[in-house]
Amino acid sequence: VGLGVFGGIVLLALGGYLHKKYKEYSYFLSGGGLVLLYLSVYGAFNFYHLIGQVPAFICMSIVSALGIVLALKYDSEVFAGLSHIGAFLTPFFLSTGENKQFFLFSYTLILNLAFVILMSRKNWNRLYLINVIGTWAIVYGWMAQFYSSAVKTETIIWLSIFYVVLMVGTYVASVLKKQVSTHERLAITILNSALLFITTYILFDSKNATSLYFLVAAIVLFGCMLMLKRVSPIDTVGHYTADELVSKRDEV
16 A cells, blocks of 8 residues: 555656656656555555545545646646546455445545536536446446345435536536537436436336436426526527436436
């Protein structure tokens, strides 16, 4: 763990030093440094049990904050994407076969919140796609090994939180910076919604419960659509996305 932290710091320093002369190469160095830090903290808690859950959360948040600062400093979607890919792969690299849903999903939430902060400053659709795929990969990886009906409620709550946070990240730039959504973002948003629909449909035992869940989701999305139209009237693509998602849920 100590060597991992040291190696991560060295790679970050080298990436910063070489950034002006070798910009693309420095992204890989700095991104690798962040991944090493994620691996070290995750391993210290989940694999070697050297630190508790609270220190692990604090360290993960610090690494994520560092990634945000560097991505904005470099103004690079490539760097942000590489660091997020490495962060999403970390649980797969360091899996111990133990069921730690709360820590795993909290870790995923930290990555999603970092994504929201970055999207409030940058219009990076590829980063959005990485977060959607990474989040659902972790969800399905966990479900394949550990899901049972005993944790159905907690799981659905977590899935709803992930969905809402990713949706916030989608439109935060439109609301705060009056940016116009793109058709690529529309496609990724529909993908995220489809994955939520498929997963919750599988988890719910009752069709009535499924219908009620998506009725609530439709109401929430309708409210978001109205807010988006009022705050950012120029974002017609964003309005179309929200309208489509509401209509799909009404059909359900």
